[in-house]
Amino acid sequence: MTNKLYYENVYQSTFVATVTKSEEDYIVLSETAFYPTGGGQPCDTGTINGKIVSNVEEVNGEIRHYINDSIPVGSKVEGIIDWERRFDHMQQHAGQHILTAAFVELYGYETTSFHLGSEKVTIDLNVENISSQELEKVEQLTNQIILEHRKIETVWVSKEEVNQYPLRKTLSVEENIRLVIIPEFDYNGCGGTHPQNTGEVQALSILGTERQKKKTRIEFVCGHRVRKQIHDKTTVISKLTSLLHAPQNELETNAIRLIDRNKTLEKEIKSLQDTIFQYEALELLKDTIKVGNHRVVQTTFKDKGLQELQTIARYVLANDPEVNVLFVSEINGKLQFVCQREQAAINMKYLAQSILPVINGKGGGNEKKAQGGGEAKTITSDALLTMLLHQLK
Incomplete structure (x- = not known):
């Protein structure tokens, strides 16, 4: 079994290991800091001996590192994690835990699925409709927990020990149980990577919602992605204020006026086209x-x-x-x-x-x-x- 260094020290970004298995497109190592895809979280990427690691998966108990070259069994290798990607995933995943717990804490809405995308993160809630007021209160509580710099703890427990914790939902495994805990707020079974405290999440912003059959999908971002969202939206607003010759607080009014004018012009154009067609x-x-x-x-x-x-x-x-x-x-x-x-x-x-x-x-x-x-x-x-x-x- 590969020693999972990402569970021993989530901040470790380099390591040395021995190749224990080498196939045409992947290798297995004696130990690794590369987190494999799982639980809604994408894998780590980086390099092994300078070769790009494009994907990492856990298959039948072995962690496979997919590279574009082969390395002989027994070779000593150096692995380097793409730390920016790893920390981003830590921020998003921890933010998801806090957001999910906030929905339960305030309204009893439970999360049924989680997906960590390259730009946005989503959770699906077991409720058909959520008001803007509810979203605002949940976002406020989430950011309050983040600002309190609460500890994020991980513990390994047995099936018998699980009952000592007020888990948010039923576990999907009965052995090798890993709990991620924010004391007095969230207790959850999870195999992902998270920072040591909520403060490292920095901030969370809910971007919007989407109806998914009888559920509601919540789109959000955390940490560095919040700053990117602000930057991108500020850039768009700046361009719009210039194009519409209006200050930010008048953009909506000017845009509606422009849309209405465009609809009127479209009707006029259609009427003129019909006249031309009749003439033809x-x-x-x-x-x-x-x-x-x-x-x-x-x-x-x-x-x-x-x-x-x-x-x-x-x-x-x-x-x-x-x-x-x-x-x-x-x-x-x-x-x-x-x-x-x-x-x-x-x-x-x-x-x-x-x-x-x-x-x-x-x-x-x-x-x-x-x-x-x-x-x-x-x-x-x-x-x-x-x-x-x-x-x-």
């Missing part, structure tokens, strides 16, 4: 042609999408429901087409299906209205329209 439809009707016994409004477009083609076709048919409409457009290196009619007798679905293989395309529709699109590599929009017209004869 009337102009196209002037050039109606006859193919066999069928009257047809047909043309090719540049850079018009399916929705635009369908809108123009609708306006054409609103003015003359007895014509057939055949439109083809080339847009973003692709061909798109619309086949549409109202009172005419042509089956537009069959017409569309007849040309899809030519453009290696996909499409669908019904007897009155069909559309599709495909490649523009082997045929031009004009040639594709000619094929559609040929099918009418």
